[in-house]
Amino acid sequence: MAPLSRELAGVILPHDHFGSHMDGSKRTIDEDLELKNFESAGQTLAQIWSDVSIDDHPGVAVYADENSVADDTEEIDMDWYDVHVRESQYLLQIAKCNDRDCCGDLRSSLKDILPLSDGFLPPPFPLRRKECGILGIPTPADTNPNDSVHDLSLRQSIGLRPCTTTGSPVPYDYYCPSIRDQITGRLCRICGAYFGSKKRKELHSKHKHGSECNSKLRATRILSKRGNEVLCEIDALEPIVEWVEPEDLDGVQSFFLVLHGSGFDALNASPEWISSLHVGGTRPHS
Numbered sequence: 690m691a692p693l694s695r696e697l698a699g700v701i702l703p704h705d706h707f708g709s710h711m712d713g714s715k716r717t718i719d720e721d722l723e724l725k726n727f728e729s730a731g732q733t734l735a736q737i738w739s740d741v742s743i744d745d746h747p748g749v750a751v752y753a754d755e756n757s758v759a760d761d762t763e764e765i766d767m768d769w770y771d772v773h774v775r776e777s778q779y780l781l782q783i784a785k786c787n788d789r790d791c792c793g794d795l796r797s798s799l800k801d802i803l804p805l806s807d808g809f810l811p812p813p814f815p816l817r818r819k820e821c822g823i824l825g826i827p828t829p830a831d832t833n834p835n836d837s838v839h840d841l842s843l844r845q846s847i848g849l850r851p852c853t854t855t856g857s858p859v860p861y862d863y864y865c866p867s868i869r870d871q872i873t874g875r876l877c878r879i880c881g882a883y884f885g886s887k888k889r890k891e892l893h894s895k896h897k898h899g900s901e902c903n904s905k906l907r908a909t910r911i912l913s914k915r916g917n918e919v920l921c922e923i924d925a926l927e928p929i930v931e932w933v934e935p936e937d938l939d940g941v942q943s944f945f946l947v948l949h950g951s952g953f954d955a956l957n958a959s960p961e962w963i964s965s966l967h968v969g970g971t972r973p974h975s
Contacts, residue, residue: 692743700737702730728754767896775809776885777861778868784808802845812861813838814851826851829864838864857881908938 706729710722717723731752738750773792775782784799785792785808800808815836817827826849827836851859860872860883874887879898884890908921918932 692741693738696737696741697734700733702733704730706730724755728752767893771882771893771897775861776883776889778865778885780810780861781885782809805850810841810861811844812851812859812863814844814864816844816847816849824849828854829866829869832864832866858883 704726707725708722710717710719710726712718735750735752738748741748772786773783775784785795787800803809803811805811814826815832815838816824817836818824824847827833851863853859853863857876858881860876862868862872862883871887872883875884875890876882877884877890877894877897879894882890882893882897884893910922911919912922913920915932918934919938920932921938
C-alpha cells in the first residue's frame with residue numbers, strides 16, 4: 690500500500706463536490722447527492738493511482754459504482770495460495786517461496802530476518818513490564834490501554850513470542866480486540882492455518898483436506914452431564930467451558946472424561962455414547 694498512499698500526500702478530497710448532502714448536524718439528508726459526491730472522490734483517486742507504477746508494472750485503477758459487475762477472473766490455485774499468501778483481518782501478505790523455479794531469486798534477506806515465520810510478518814503483540822522488572826507478554830484477555838505494541842525490530846530482538854494456552858499456532862489477529870470472538874471460526878481445525886474470513890477457511894479446508902469444513906465443536910474434556918447436555922472444555926485458542934448437546938460435538942476424537950473426580954478414556958466417542966453417560970464416577974459398559 691505504500692506506493693499508493695504516498696501519492697495521496699497533500700491530496701484533499703472534498704465531500705461536497707456537487708453540493709452538501711448533509712444538514713447542520715452532519716446527518717445525510719440527500720442520499721443521491723451523497724453517492725454523486727462519493728463517486729467524484731472515487732474518480733479522483735482512480736486518476737491518481739492510474740499514474741502509479743509499481744515494480745515497473747503500470748497501475749490501472751477504475752472507479753466502480755454499486756451496479757458494477759466484476760469481470761470473470763481466473764480460478765485461484767489453492768496450492769499456490771497456501772504457500773505464498775497469509776491472510777488476516779486488515780493485512781494480506783504475499784511472499785516468495787523457496788522454490789527458485791516458482792518464484793525466482795530472492796531480492797532481499799527477508800527470510801533470514803523472519804526465519805520463524807518463513808518471511809511473513811509475525812503477529813504483533815503487546816509488552817508489559819512486571820513489578821519485578823521482567824518484560825512479559827500479557828494474554829489477550831489481560832491486555833489494557835497502557836500496554837505497548839512496539840515495532841518489529843524490538844519484538845524480534847527481545848526473543849519473546851506469544852503463545853496460546855492450547856499450543857495452537859498464534860494467528861496474526863490474536864491481539865485484535867474487535868474480532869477476537871471470530872478468530873476461532875477462522876482457524877483450520879486440522880492444520881491451524883488462519884484466514885481473514887470463515888468462507889476462505891472453508892475453501893481451504895475443502896481443497897487442502899479433501900472434505901467440507903466440519904462445523905462441529907471439538908472437546909478436550911467432558912466435565913459433567915445434565916439432562917441432554919454435557920459440560921465441555923472446547924478445543925479453542927483459549928479454554929472455553931460450555932454446556933452443549935452431544936450432537937454438536939465431533940464424535941470422531943479421543944476424550945479424557947472426568948466425571949466427579951473419576952477419569953476414564955473414551956475412544957471415538959459418538960454423541961449416542963456420550964448421551965448414555967451417567968454422572969457419579971461409574972464407568973459405562975463397553
